Amino acid sequence: MAKDYYNVxxxxxxxSKDDIKKAFRKLAHKHHPDKKGGDEAKFKEVSEAYxxxxxxxxxxQYDSYGRVFSDGQGFGGQQGDFSGFDFSGFNQGFNFEDIDLGDIFGDFFSGGGxxxxxxxxxxxxIELSFEESVFGTERKVLVHKTSVCDVCRGSGGEGGETSICEKCNGKGKVNEVRKSFLGxxxxxxxxxxxxxxxxxxKKKCSTCHGVGVAERRSEINIKIPVGIEDGEMIRMSQEGEAVPGGISGDLYVKIHVKKHSAFTKQGHDLxxxxxxxxxxxxxxxxxTIHTLDGDIIVKVPETVTFGEILRVKERGVPYPDGKSRGNLLIKIVIELPKKLSRKAKDAIEKLREEGV
Ligand SMILES: [Zn+2]
Ligand SMILES: [Zn+2]
Known part of the structure; x- marks a missing residue:
């Protein structure tokens, strides 16, 4: 049967949250194991409830189910497991006033790192030409960042032989005494x-001095997909900065597309x-129209009107499947002559007589 944390x-x-905090402070102070009359078991119980x-x-979760499901961190469901928390380190100095509970509990209950x-x-x-944004491309960029050492591949050693770390005795963690509101x-x-x-x-890598990561310029190959839009972001998983003993962050590539003098994009249509x-x-x-990928000949039909749109299939932006493309939309602008010759005027007069 689970404990009643409210009772505790x-x-x-x-x-309220404030009530909880106040009650905890009072009881933690009272039961602190290093205090005269303190009670370690009670103190743990109170801390767990808090x-x-x-x-x-x-x-x-506790209110609904009467228990808390472990999330793999701290002692959520594993009652009283104070991993990473050593009571022997307490001393007499209490200072409850100026240290935020959140700080210290972040450390206590984070599962010891x-x-x-x-x-x-x-x-x-990255700036792309309009054509590159339509058809996709590949870019190699040099990024100055902390990367996994390419000589030892992150192991920090030469030859792959390792020995137990003497500082932490192979645990990977060490105790550190911190001042807190509990002393x-x-x-x-x-x-x-x-x-x-x-x-x-056993033998440190000479390139990264045994750290496993090193700051350097890394060449990154970025695949730009077809049809990318200005302002879009490409996320490249784990291409960000490396940390020793952890996983790398991500690389975000923000795309800027230069304007084209003749073409704009409308979805998959050009x-x-x-x-x-x-x-x-x-x-x-x-x-003849000079498209982004070669010249094409279009037939302008007779009596076309201003603003009419001619549609050329499969000449637009490719779809990601690589099989089909959008349309090329050609908007008609009729150029009126700036000046008319005598002969031209006569001919047009004839048209007018015809009622055109
Ligand atoms: Zn190395
Ligand atoms: Zn160590």
Missing amino acids: LGIERSA SILSDDKKRA QRVKRGRDVSID SVAVMRECEICHGRGKVP VTTLNVRLTDALLGNKY
Whole structure:
């Protein structure tokens, strides 16, 4: 049967976060194991109750199910497991006033640094020509960042032989005494010698000096998919900064597309304009259009009107499946002559007589 955490803290089920915090402070102070009359078992119990009820998610689970499901961190469901928390490190100095509970509990209950370390994300900007944005491309860029050492492939050693880290005795973690509102507290932190691996290379890699990562310029090959839009972001998993003993962050590539003098994009359609002479608009003609991928001949039908759109299939932006493309939309602009010769005027007069 699970404990009644509300009872442990002596509060109502409706207690506010503030009530919970106050009750905990009072009881933690009272039962602190290093205090005269202190009670380690009670102190643990109180701390456990607090860790559940001060966390909205865990409190909700506890209220609904009477227990908290372990999330693999801290002692959510494993009652009383104070991994990473050493009571022997307490001393007499209490200072409840100026240290935030969240700080110290972040350390107590985070499971002693079991979270996977992750390197920083890196973001870069890339400018593409309009054509590259339509048809896709590949770019090699040099990014200056902390990367996995390419000589030892992150192991930090030469030859792959390792020995137990003497500093942490192979645990990967070491105790550190920190000042807190409960006095000095021993918390676990990652060993700085082996970076949490617990092992050190027998012979250090000379390139990264045994760290496993090194700052350098890395060439990254970026595949730009077809039809990418200006302002879109490509996320490249684990191409960001590396950390020793952890996983790399991500690389974010922000795309900027240069404008084209003749074409714009509308979804998968490419849009352009075609200037046709007045007589061609009336009688029809063939025009050559320089598309992004080669010239095509389009037939302008007779009596085409201003703003009419001619559609050429399969000449637009490719679809990702590589099988089909959008359309090329050609918007007709009729160019009226700036000046008319005597002969031209006579001819047009005849048209007028015909009622055109
Ligand atoms: Zn190396
Ligand atoms: Zn170590």
